[in-house]
Structures are given as C-alpha cells and as structure tokens.
Amino acid sequence: MTFGGRGGPAGTGGPGRGTGPAEEPAAAQRPDLRRVLALFRPYRATLIGVLLLIVLGAATGVVTPFLIRAIVDVALPEQRADVLAWTVGGLIAVTVVSSALGVTQSMLSTRVGQSVMHDLRVSVYSHLQRMGLGFFTRTRTGEIQSRIFSDIGSMQAVVTSVMTQIVSAAAGVVMALVAMLALDWRLTLFSLIALPFAVWMNRRVGRRRRAIVRTRQEKAADLSAGIQESLSVSGILLGVTMGRTQALSDTFAADSQELADLEVRSEMAGRWHMAVFTTLMALFPALTYFLGGHLLFADPTGEGVTIGTLVAFIALQSSLFPQLNGLLRVANQVNSSLALFARVFEYLDAPILIQDAPDAVALEAATVRGEIRFEGVDFTYPGAEEPALHGIDLVIPAGKHTALVGATGSGKTSTGYLMARLYEPTAGRITLDGHDLREITMDSLAASIGVVTQETYLLHATIAENLRFARPGASDEDLVSACRIAQIHEHIESLPEGYATVVGERGYRFSGGEKQRLALARTILRDPPVLLLDEATSALDVATERAMSGALDAAARGRTTVSIAHRFSTIRHADQILVLQHGRILERGTYDELVGRGGLFAQLALADARRDDAGSSAPEETTVRP
Template identity: 35%
Template sequence: MSGTSQPLRALWRHHRRHRPRVVAAATFTTLNTAADVAPELLLGVAVDVVVRGADSFAASLFGIEGRFGQLLVIALLNIAVWVVESATDYAAAVLWRGLSQAVEHELRVETYANVQDLDVSWHEGSAPGRVLSIISDDVNQLERFLDVGARVILHTFWTVVFVGAVFAASSWQLMLLAFIPVPVIVWGSIRFQKLLEPLYRRVREAAGDVSATVSTNLGGLTTIKAFTAERREVERVRVVSQGYWDANRAAIRSSAAFVPLIRMAILAGFTSTLLLGGWFVIQGRLEVGLYTVLVFMTQRLLWPLTDLGETLDLYQRAMASTRRIFSLLEERGHQVPGDLRLDAPVRGRLELRGVRFGYADGPDVLRGLDLVVPAGETHAVVGATGAGKSSLLRLVLRFSDPREGRVLLDGVDVRDLSWDSLRGAIGYVSQDVFLFHGTVRDNLAYGRPDAGEDAIREAARLAEAHTFIEGLAEGYDTVVGERGLTLSGGQRQRIALARAILRDPALLVLDEATSAVDNETEAAIQRSLATVTTDRTALVVAHRLSTVRDADRIWVLAEGRVAESGTHDELVDGGGLYAALWAVQTGEALHQPQT
C-alpha cells in the first residue's frame, strides 16, 4: 500500500525508528490530560466539604472532621496535581516538538536525496518550483501537524475517556445526556474530513503552481526584462496566485463552518446537564458537590472538541502534503548504476558502438553511431544544430542510455560502472556554466573538496584564470553570487575549466565551452586545452571550428550519423560538410566568385 493512499500509515512505517518517542509523548500527553481533569474533581470535593462539613466525602476519606483541615488537604492535593500537569505538559511539548522537527528534517533530506538521484530526463520534464514546494512547504505543513495537531487529538480522546468514567460512576442518565453530542461531533468530523480532503489537495497543488511559476520567472528575470514582459509575467503570477487564493477560500468556507456547529452541540449537552443535574439535586438524588463536578465536566468534555475544527484543518493540510511528499519519495529513476570500477590507472579510451538514441517516445536522434577516441588523444565533434552533438555527450556522461548499442570507457560498458567510477573519471565543462553561491575557491574545489591551496591555484593557472581571480576584490575568497552572476561569462567559463582540471580526470569533456565567450577568452581556453590535454583524453563538442582545428581527429555529425571524420586539414581538403562549415565561419563562402 503506497504512501499516497494511506499517508498516516506510511508515516508510521517510514519513521519506525521514532516509535519509542511517539509512545513516550503519548504517555505524557495521557498523564497531562488526567492531571488536567483532576482539578474539577477536587473542586467538587471542596464544595462538598463546605456544604456537608463532617459528613463530606473528604472527611470519610482523610479522617479529618474540621472543614478547614479538609480544605487544606484538598489544596495540597491541588498543588500536587498542578505540578504534575505542568511537568507532563513540558515533557509532552518537548517530545512532540522534537519529533516534528526530526521528521521534518529527515523527510526534507530524504526527499532532496531522492530527487537528486533521479534521472536528468526526469528533471527536464519536471518544474523545479513544484519540487521545491514539496521539499519546503509540504514538509513544513506536516511538521505543524505533528507539533500541534497530534497532541490535540490525543488530549481530546483521553478527555472523553476520563470524563466519561466520572459520569459513569456518578449518574448514567447525566452521562447519556452529556454524551449525546459526542456522536454528532464525531460524525461531523468524519463528514468534514471527507469534504475537506479534495479541497486541501487542490490547495497543495495550487501552492505548487505558485512556487513553480515564481521560481521559473526569477530564474528567467533577464529574459523577462529584455522582452519587456514584466506586466505579462505579473499577470501570470496573479492568475496562479488567484487560483491558490480561490482554493484556500473554498477550503476555509468549509472548515470555518465546523466550530459553530460544534458549539450548538456543546450548548445542547451543557444545558441538559445543567437542568437535569439541578433537578436531581433538588430531589436529593445528587449531592451538590458532585453536581458541580458534572457541570464543569460537561464543559471539560465538550469544549475541547471545538479544537477539532482547527485540528482537522491541520490534519487535512498535512495529509495532502504527506501524499505529495511520499509521491516524490516513490519516484524512481530508470537508470541504475552498475557495480564495476575501472582499473587504475584509467586511460580514458572512449568508444560508441552502433549507438541509437532518442528522447522519450520521439524519433531517433543518433542513428547507428560509431566513434572511437583513443586514450590520450583530443577528438572534436562538430555539426549543424540538431546533428546530435549534445545527445552524444549525454550518453558519455550517462545522463541517458542508448536505445541500442553500447558506450564504452576503457572497454567497459558505462551501464556496468558505478557512478563514482564513471563520472569520477570525467571532467565536464558545459556551455551553460553553473557556479554555486560561495567563494571562487569553493567553486574551484567543488569536484575535489580536499584539494590543497597549491593544487587549486595551479588548476586556475592552467585554465588562465589565476590572473583575473587575483584581481577580484577578495581574490580566491571573493563570493561569486547566485549562479556566479557577479562574474563575466568568460570568467565563469575559465573557472569551470579550472574546476574540471583540478579533478585530474582521465577524460575531459567540453560542451560548446567557447560558444559564448569573446576572442580573448577563446584564445585563453585554447591555450589551456593545449596544455591540459597533453597526457589525457579529451572530447570537445564545438560550434566554433577554430577551437578544434588542432584536434587529433574531428568527427562531423549530420542527422545523427558520422558524415565524415579526419584532421582539420584532411576535412578541409576533402571539400565535404566540414569544409562547407569552415568556409561559412571564416567568411570564405561570402567571397566565392559568382557563376
């Protein structure tokens, strides 16, 4: 049975290590409720002392005839009860809050860890804002219920049990009258629960829409401004926020009606006890002290049930959130890592044999691709947009698996390798460089956190990044900001290259690393590559052919196949597709004589 269909049961199973804490918290809540009910009993005993004196229940129980002596004993008992109530209230609060915080922490970490392990293709098809809403807001909703709601439910249950026991020992007629509203309240709670469940499911979904929209817009703020789409995006946010507001209003209208209905049921029970109990006292069938106890007990019995409205609200929100949390926890990736490790030292020989690949149910992007990069050589992959260059890299990094064929690293199918062995042997520099919020040093050492200062600076020098880093306000301790936006594109690209170099990979993979940089940065990256690829394998996907003219071999893709391959000079002399691309990029095609 999945966590989405039985969220409370799923929580109990999933967090079984916290069961002793739940039992302890429930025990202290039970003792606290008993101590909470006891003062009403002592009040009735005190009234009985004042009215009956030496014939009171206290006199027979304590063996004290004087009224003041009896009251003194009752006062001491009351002090003891209040001490117990305060102590158990503290213990229960600490345990419940500790439990809620522990569950919140664990679920947030587990959910993030599971999301991080999912395939790249899963993330490409999912809105980051919706995932963020689950990890943040939904986990918080569950924490609020465990902190408050669970304790209120237990307290209410034991109040009904203890008060019911007092009524049963005093007068079965009054017990029936006092308890008549309870089934109505329970029925109403169940009825409202079924009514609120779909309403709060829509609330959580609407909250996810808001989070996804705002997150996406903030990530694309420069594009919004560039296209003067601010008003349009404000309207988009207004629409999804209105949807969230409307969903909440529908839920609130239903949940807010609960407490007034409960109050009417309480009024009926309280009035019945007041009148019938008073009639019994007048007839001499009930002692005044006991009558006082039962009147107060009726309120003690029924009044906590008014909290069921708010508690039910918390419960429904928490269960809707729990379903979303466990739905995310139950997501599984299609790619499973192998358990093999590459033999040391890793040489970096790369082979693609008969590879056929496409996205989801779409057509093939790569069609029977064969490609070999010998260890220690630098090979480039070029081609027009849509030729399959980026798809090839996805297979090398195993962000996706081929439909047919094999991708081999040092002769081992990448599907048989562990993630650490495969990706640990690769240094990757993407076109869209991602830098984390932190210092330059933090970002350089991201792939090798234990790297020393000398190694970090040497990697920066090899990437020709050391000079500009030293020129920053705080050098290597400069904070780069969110996604590294305080740096220029060329600076980010050189830091990314240094980050890959520091890892000392057997295979260096660059995806359009110079497509968005100026000529100076391109020249710097070319010089860096010439140095760092001397004794390692490199696979370079490039749009600018000038950056790969010195490669040992260039593979030209067209429509998912290898159209031609060779050195730069061989391909230019061959007069094929590469020669045509070279002519366009160098401007030679513009100066061809007209025929």
C-alpha cells in the same frame, strides 16, 4: 507565472519542461496513513515516553472533579476542615503536576516532530539528487523548491504537535468518559447524543479541505516557480529587455490573489459546520443541569444524583466537550494535510532510472586510460517519438582528441550525455576501458570523466569556494595550479580580493570567457583522465574563443579529450572528427581528410569560416562588474 509554455521542446531534444504529472493517481492523492505514521518509527522510544506523559496528564486531569465533589458533598456541608485542606491541596498539586507534564510533553513531541521534518527534507533532497537529468528537464526548479519548503513546511504543525494533540485529546476524552460513567451513566449517554452527527460532519469537511489544500499548494508551487524564473538575473534581463516588467507584475498579482482566495477557502472550509457544533456543545451544560435537576428531584434521598455529583459532572463535561471538539478539528487538519504528504510522496516514489548496479565496480581515476567505445548505441529521450541517436559505433582512443560535429539536433550533445551517463542508451552499450558504464559506480565515473559545458554554472560564492566544490580538500597551491592551466590565475590575482572574490549569482560579475575558464579550472582540479568539452566556446566571441583555446589545449594534454564543437577552429588538430547527422555518424576522419572529401563536413567548415570572418575581434572584457 512563467516566461514560457509548459510543454515546449527542450533544447537538448529531450522532453519539454513542465510542472510534473498532469494528473495524479488516486493513490497519490490519498496516501496510506500507515506510511505517514512510519515516519515516526525511528523515534518510537521517545514517543512512548510522550504517550505515557499524555496518559498521566489525562489521568491527573480527571482527578479534579472528584476533589470538587468531595468539597461540595463532604467538606462544606459537614464543615470538615481536614477534608477541605487535603482536597484544596490536591487541586493545587494537580495544577502543578499537569503544567509540568504539559511542558515536558511539548518539548519531547516538538523534538520528535522537528526530527521527522528533518528526515523528510533530507530524504526528498537526497532522492532528487539521484533522479538524473531527464527529471529536471521536465520539472521547474520552483516546483521542486515549493515541495521541499512549502509543502514540508506546511506539514510542520502536523508532525510536531498535531499527532500528540490527537493522542492527548483522545486520552482526555477516554478518561473523562470513564469518570463521567462512574458519576452517572444516564447523564453520560445524554452528553453523547450529538457525537455521531459531529463525526459525520467532520469527515465531510475533511474531504472538502483536502481538495482545497492540494489546489492551494499547486498554485503556491506555480507562484514559487514564477518568482524563481522572473527574479533571477536572467529573468530580470529578459523582462527588462522585452519590456514585460509590468505584464509580469500584473500576472504575479493575479496569481497571488488567486492563492489568497484559496487560503481563505482553505481556512474557512467547514467553519459554519463547526460553529453549529460548538454552539450545540455550549448548550449541553445548561441542558445537563436541567436533566440532572429532574433526576435529583425524582430521588430526593441523593442516592442517585447529588449536588456534588452534578457539579463534578458539569466540570467533566466542560472538559470533555472542548477536547472532543479539538479532537475533531485536529483530525480534520490531519485529513487535509494528507494532500501535502501525497505531493511529497510523489517525489519520494519517483523511480531513479540511473543508479549504481548492485555489483558496480569503483574505478581508480589514476589507473583509467580513457578509451571509450560505443557499441550499437541507440537512444530515445523519454516521451520522444524519434530517436536522438541510432546505430552509433565508435572508438575514442585513450589519450587522443576526438571531436563531434554536426548541425543543431544532429545528436552531438546526446552523445556527450550518454558518455557522462546523464542518460542511459536505449540499446547497445558504452564502455570505459572495457567496463560497461552501467557497471561502474556513479562516483568513480564522475571522477574519471570531467565535463565542461556551454552553460557555465557558478555558485554565488567566492572563487575559491567555487573551485573547491569539485575537490573540497584542495590546497591553495592546487587552486593556483588548476587556474594557471586554465589561464585565469593572472586575472584572479589582479582582482582586489583575489580568490576571495564573490562571483555573484551564476557568475554574472564575470565575462563569458572568464566564467568558462573558471569552470575549466574547477574540472581540472579533479584531474579526470577523460575531458568532455560540450560546446564550451560556442557562446564566446572569436577573440575570446582564441584566448580560451589555449586554456583548453593546456587542459587536454595527457588526457582523452572529446570536444562537441560548434566552431571548427578548436578542432583543427583533433586526432579524429566524427560528423553526425540525424543521430547517425555520417563521416569520420581528420580535419584535412574531411575537407578534402567535399562532403557535409566541408560545407560546415566553410560556413564556420565565414562566421569567423564576420565575427567581432574586440578584446575580451576582464573587469569585474559591480
């Protein structure tokens, strides 16, 4: 369920937004089991302890049938009170020890499993943090959330208990088989007749369930993405104003029903096969009594099969079959869960295209002058056919104001993206104070270039917390100073809760101009030597933009400023203006020089002036919305 198609063009000229790869390779669908086991490697010491407890518990469990045989064959027939006492005491001790071992094993295995879950979540989240803007223009937020929470959450049973259940059941099966062979090899072979059929059936069911589970998780991701889009503030506004609320509810109901059907199919896959096997296993004790009775009749001396041996064997068999059945069922569950691991490993294996070079240098923001150069820069968005920029050569002088203008799609925003290293050029290079951006650490580059975009993003937190996101150690005085420069301090002080006011999701409790000034204050708080303003006022009305211009002028003092401008009133006094068209620089000069030439800039400036004359002059709303 989504508002738009999956492959439409992105607003930046980049690739369209989708759900991820349309077709996963076979290797992704069947991850190497060794890679899954490698997740447990940091906890191998604890796992060794768990394995020892499992083996000890399994060994303790097989003692019981031998104690029962002693009671049946010795204590009761011979009326030996001493034998009866120590065998009954042994049964009680076995029960107590088994329970204590089980609780300890469960605690340790759960702790290891939760640690693995934590490591996996953090690994995926940290990897995605470094994926770069291009990945997120192609992937829905709901899809990412689904893989981190739904997929990894669904693995919880596997990593917390299933692995130890497999080892525990396997140890129990081995111990039981050894004990059964010690009692009578003929009855043991008879008990294992159906095992090859069970293994074959289990593998067949596992393949079916793995395919269903992958489809189920993909549908769950679609549902999660639909919820994230339609139940956000923007989604609600769009749905209500377009009269699509009922249609969205109907779509959600259909998707939810499909997911429910997949859940049923996943749960019921192979249940009839397992029911047949379980029924067959339930018949074996009776058949064993029949076979054992005939063996006893054939050897009345009791040297082969005794009554105690037969009773003890049935007790072992009653323990073996449930463990064997559980082992096959758990193995089937692990086989199915490989689809979940595959989806998570797809993200972990996604290449990080923009990262620190091995010899990257960390610049001190205080020493950065702020001169930026583009030298023969070409850039094409991943998956696009036409270049967004071609042959860009420009110098942005330190401490000066440079403006980029042009029609929609001319390459202004792409230039800003490259400057902030959200993408990397296809050809050529970009330097900051003579350093290639690819040779500068990402952290120091972010500290040197502050970005204020058209789409302001504020956290659902207090004003102070939003500001300190840029500099966690900032004092209250630092917040006030930044807000004064951004010309928003007086308004914050007028609010009942001041800097403790919660801004609401994405800042919807504040007007457009207020959100822009809060975002500007957040950037100023970091005190970057270079300020990149990406159409920071294009969404504001004329009156609000004029109020915002004063804040921008104050913030730009003493810094290298690059304005990607939609309205020309904000760049009238820029030191240089670059006019872009179809990814190339068409004109350069000051405002007056470019107007005097009567070229493209003059046409754009005239059109902008007409829009301003027709614009609203209503004062900006400054009341916090409930």
